Amino acid sequence: MPVNLQHTLVVPSLLALLALPACDSNEVPTGCERFSFPLATPTSSGHLAVCDSPACGNGENPPNSGPHCGSVARCAVYTEPVSRCLYVHNLEHGHAVFLYNCPDGCPDEVAKLEAAAATVGTGANGVRRALVAQDPLMPHRVAAMLWRRTYAADSADPEALRCLLTHQDADAPEPGLACPGS
Numbered sequence: 001m002p003v004n005l006q007h008t009l010v011v012p013s014l015l016a017l018l019a020l021p022a023c024d025s026n027e028v029p030t031g032c033e034r035f036s037f038p039l040a041t042p043t044s045s046g047h048l049a050v051c052d053s054p055a056c057g058n059g060e061n062p063p064n065s066g067p068h069c070g071s072v073a074r075c076a077v078y079t080e081p082v083s084r085c086l087y088v089h090n091l092e093h094g095h096a097v098f099l100y101n102c103p104d105g106c107p108d109e110v111a112k113l114e115a116a117a118a119t120v121g122t123g124a125n126g127v128r129r130a131l132v133a134q135d136p137l138m139p140h141r142v143a144a145m146l147w148r149r150t151y152a153a154d155s156a157d158p159e160a161l162r163c164l165l166t167h168q169d170a171d172a173p174e175p176g177l178a179c180p181g182s
Helices: 005-019 084-092 107-117 158-165
Strands: 077-081 096-100 130-134 142-146 149-153
Touching (some): 096 107, 107 130, 107 142, 107 158, 142 158, 149 158
Parallel strands (some): 077 130
Antiparallel strands (some): 096 142, 142 149
């Protein structure tokens, strides 16, 4: 008699999920209570006809929501800036965006952002749902963003990045969507 591999894998997985203790969605993971990532004020979030329109984003620097391009940026590590209008659309899909502004270079900070991006889950296509890029317009050296949430600092704190990522998909209008890869 043939073994149904799908059934063999699914049933134990479901049982494991059912065995997990129920938790309040507002519960703060251990160590994260010292960080605050307040939601930005909601704004319209439609697609723009012109991707580099001044109407892009929600007015924050860097923008974490608002009007954006009709397409998304590839999820990858970039050595150059990515259009803000593109990555705002990534945020709408629940992707994480990690940015840096270091005119004289900051390889240690970029490494911390890349390490955090490497912990982000993958979409159905196997591509991590995160991108890392320069943003020369930011007032801080580093930023990590989810839809309507931003962590900005002059030095990346790996613990803060981990805590921010606990909110991934929580507020995104189109959460969980796969990201195109390189």
